[in-house]
Amino acid sequence: MRIISPGCKVVRKYGHATGINKPYLKYRLSQGGKSRNKAKSAIMTYQVYRYVGYGPLRSACFFLSYALHGIWKYR
Numbered sequence: 001m002r003i004i005s006p007g008c009k010v011v012r013k014y015g016h017a018t019g020i021n022k023p024y025l026k027y028r029l030s031q032g033g034k035s036r037n038k039a040k041s042a043i044m045t046y047q048v049y050r051y052v053g054y055g056p057l058r059s060a061c062f063f064l065s066y067a068l069h070g071i072w073k074y075r
Contacts, residue, residue, distance in 0.1 A: 042067070 049059035
């Protein structure tokens with residue numbers, strides 16, 4: 001086990017935390033998976049904004065923000 005940094009939000013909120021070095025989740029990538037095809041994933045994200053009731057322009061702005069944050073995160 002590893003000790004989590006005292007500056008971590010979880011530690012500040014709950015007082016104590018430890019990490020584990022054992023995988024508790026396994027997943028498989030498939031050819032038709034949603035996260036495999038980035039264009040399909042992008043279209044689905046935009047459609048979610050439309051589905052929840054935002055107009056086309058606002059949905060486009062939200063999607064642009066989502067995309068830019070994703071690019072910034074993995075640059």
